[in-house]
Amino acid sequence: MSVSRWARDLTMGVRFAVTGGREGWTRATLTAVGVGLGVALLLLTTALPNALSVRHAREAARVDLTFSLDALEKADDTLLVARLDSDFRDRSIRGRALEPEGPRAPLPPGVNTFPAPGEMVVSPALKRLLESDSGKLLRERLPDRITGTIGEAGLIGSSELAYYQGIDGLAQRLDDGNGYIGRIDRFGDPQPGEEPSDPVLLLLILVVFVVLLMPVAVFIAAAVRFGGERRDRRLAALRLVGADGGMARRIAAGEALAGAVLGLVFGAGFFLIGRQLAGNTVVFEVSVFPSYLNPSPVLALLVAVAVPAAAVLVTLFALRGVVIEPLGVVRTSRPTRRRLWWRLLLPVGGLALLVPMTGMGRDNGDFNQYLVTIGVMSLLIGVTALLPWVVEAVVARLGTGGVSWQLAVRRLQLSSGTAARMVNGIAVAVAGAIALQMLFSGVEGDYTNSTGNEVTLAQMEVRLPSHVPVDPAAERLGGTEGVTEAYALAKGWMVDSAHDAESGTTLTVGDCPSLRMVATLPSCEDGDTFYVRGAEYDGDVDVEKMAVPGNTMYLDPSYEGNEEGLQIPWTMPKGMKAAEPRRGLLVGIDRGGFLVTKKAMPAAVAPALDGSVYLRLDESVPDVQDLVRNTAAAIDPLTYPMTWSATERSDRFTAVRTGLFVGAACVLTLIGASLLVSQLEQLRERRKLLSSLVAFGTRRRTLSLSVLWQTAIPVALGLVLATAVGLALGVALLKMTDTPVRVDLGSILAMTGIGGAVVLGVTLLSLPPLLRLMRPEGLRTE
Amino acid sequence: MTAPEGSLLSAEGLCKAYGxxxxxxxxxxxxxxxxxxxVMGPSGSGKSTLLHCLAGIVPPDSGTILYQGRELSAMNDAQRSALRRSEFGFVFQFGQLVPELTCVENVALPLRLNGARRKEAERTALTWMERLEVDDLAKKRPGEVSGGQGQRVxxxxSLVTGPRVVFADEPTGALDSLNGERVMELLTDAARTTNAAVVLVxxxxxxxxxxxxxxxxxxxxxRDMERAV
Amino acid sequence: MSIGHTLLGLLESGPRHGYDLKRAFDEKFGHDRPLHYGQVYSTMSRLLKNGLVVVDGVETGGGPERKRYAITDAGITDVQRWLATPEKPEPYLQSTLYTKVVLALLTHRDAADVLDAQRSEHLRSMRMLTDRKRKGDLADQLICDHALFHLEADLRWLELTAARLDKLRETVAP
Structure with missing residues (x-):
């Protein structure tokens, strides 16, 4: 077959697609919209790695306070930075106080001039929030004059809340900031090393991509087949005027090609629109700038070539069992019953690929990416291979109920393949999502750290910088609206030798009620000192041995290679009482050591102690946490309020999970759209029949219901199969990560619920056109 | 208006515009x-529209339609649909059988729309198929039978519910003369024996x-030719 | 085909001489068989005798004497009745029907009524034949079918003419 003949026939097909009158255009547009949506999603996917790396680079470029900070001397190029990160309702705010120490002090990215004390520059999103009614409460906390906004270069997302404020006198407080104050001479991570990759996390990301892209591929394959029945008739007409079978096929492929190329254009358009929209979207606190979403040229080119090529191939593949005769299209493959065995090969093979990796966990190096990808893909493609068989087998056995049910079942029996093709995308997406959800909730335990805080006794902790006196602070915090109880405790680390001590324990200072929240005391009066026996947290240290009157311990010791500590000595007083540990306020942090009432504490010790105020809240007071944060900020900007929750989730994990949710939402919308398009097309083709059914008195309800069944039955079957495959894949993945298998019923229900919602949405959206088609005007012939 | 003496279905002064x-x-x-x-006349003369109005499928813009003394245009869509289900039957040019249902299921469809049970409906349907000499096609789908057979189905x-009026819109339009005549014979015979009226476009x-x-x-x-002479 | 009714119809538009009548007839209806003048003469005297026309005047000049005829009220009624009465359906009817249609157009009557009446008459015959066919044996059926097909051919011509009435009006009665 010569290239020129191919080219000629394809061109003719393209011409048919664009010159076919209104019908031709409708078909080409439908295909193009479908392909376009798929292309847009593909481009988005190719742009994601770039977006993530830009985010990462921006984040790295503005890093200021690191743990490995070298001690710098004050110079004309140094800058003092204090970290003032905070929260407002459910959003986090990145805050920094800046004090330049010389004319050459480094400016943070995105900021042009240093804000003077009493001024601040804010991100556009924070500015909007502060100026809005809902931001009033926050404005109380950040009252400084807004003198400018932070540019894109200094932000990691369009809706990030961030500010830099000017401050004075940070130098004197360098030491008491708990590491939240530092002197720097440049922004940016000096060693912006790659984060060490976690094999399990990599596996998750890999599977997420496969799971999201598979339905897109299925969708594109379905989109180029829109309007197939009409096309068949046109092909037959072409044969009648003398085209041979091969020509007809190539012309059909040309038509699909036209739709796919148009789809590329649409897709680029959708992508650009979506990119702009992405700038206004916040999903789970993640937002991006449109400029982040630039697909890498190579991947974009790949999409541009692969999609039209795939369109041609799919068309030729779809026509494989079809003989195009001059008087009509004959499907030779229809009578053959679908066989099961080869359809089972794919999922079984996929599982077989994954099984050898069982039990590897995260400690045995990376998973073989190819095996994982191929294994997961075969399992998911297995869904698309099995579904037509399942639909055919089940539908053939369905009994007849009401008229609407009968109409739907009979229709499905005649064309179960079409139905299965429509649902394939949903099934693949749901199967993948269920597996991922299982994997997530299974692995969640590993990534969710217990913070060890007891949330029933107190819900917030406000850490105070050393120079802030504990008692007045506790009083002000306790007086804040919504705070029912405030316990003030000051803690320090105490060792048996001023230098390089072998063993140490904590010293906790507070009033009797506060100390009772830490340990079970026999009795307590101001002036008492206690030692806590047998606290699990103390480990090997024997507190009783230290608790010898006259024994001297040292607070804030020095260690070789570090800055000198204060090395304040403290001598054990007489009459110390023993106390029992309890699961109290500080469970999990430090609950052993020595407890000292205020009168018993020598004043000299105070500088070595860090104060915290623990607050019990009346959570029914609206915005109670933000009221506390406002009070804390008013006491001193360097106070550090923390809201306790029972667990904390790993940030990286959240990002992956977020990706899955966003992706699944996009994919299901896409598939819903394609379902709708094929549904409408089918209805249009049956317009005469629908009108005649209405003529002899069929209720609209009956026909609407039959449309619902027609979608619902295959979708339900698809969901059942998807759940089974999803569970299998989930179990395999959990075994691979060496995590106990747990079925996450909630996520299965959620995913099937979403699938059901898609069916309902498609049916509802196709009802108005259905009712319009059922109008008697459809009966008019002349 | 007053309906002509003894008439089952009558209409007067019907107007209907499409655009x-x-x-x-x-x-x-x-x-x-x-x-x-x-009902005869050149194509585009309004024959089919007249049939659609008479059958209560399309409401006329003006004019009255009386069926057994009841004013059709005073009924709402649901009432007219119910009337069509129980009192009227329909035959269209291309049969318009539901392609995925078998022939007997197609015949039984109007009964089932009226709420009949499936078994009974199909039994009744089969006796009608016998009368129209197509009972051997019961289990076949419309795609597997010839045009003439399909039209008999x-x-x-159209007759299975025992309608009082059968509306036939070019019922033989797609058939050759032999098949067309057979269909007409069977239709008119059946209608006469059940005393049903037939409006034949x-x-x-x-x-x-x-x-x-x-x-x-x-x-x-x-123009009513009988009354004109 | 009734020459008398045709000539009468031609007179409806105004009095004419006998020779004029022949010319008008030949022009409109007699393409293949022009009238002989004697035929006109004898027909007109019959019409005169029956009171359907009157002699409007006689022209005498160099040539033969020329009578001018005019239609009477009775004559107009006669034409009307003739047009309204459908012809008995029989083969080779079209020349009569054509004459009727053209005359109806010439005299500004509704030519469609003529066709409707004829269709109705044809259908009456066809109904009878159809009925006979349904009750009869195969031989009856075949004979009836033959007649039915002929009648149907007439009716098709009739429908076609009906569809082209406007055009015909333009040519015969501009």
């Missing part, structure tokens, strides 16, 4: 029980010859 085209412009009609009336479907004289009288529609106006 700017007047499909009906003051047409009248009446039919008695057991009567077969042919469609006739069976056709442009073929030999089909119209199966009627008792004809009315001619031209430019949206009707």
């Amino acid at each position: 700017s085209t007047m499909a009906l412009d003051g047409a009248s009609f009446s039919i008695h029980p057991g009567e077969v009336v042919a 469609a006739v069976a479907r 056709t442009h073929e004289a030999r089909v119209a010859a199966y009627s008792d009288r004809e009315i001619v529609v031209r430019d949206g106006k009707s």
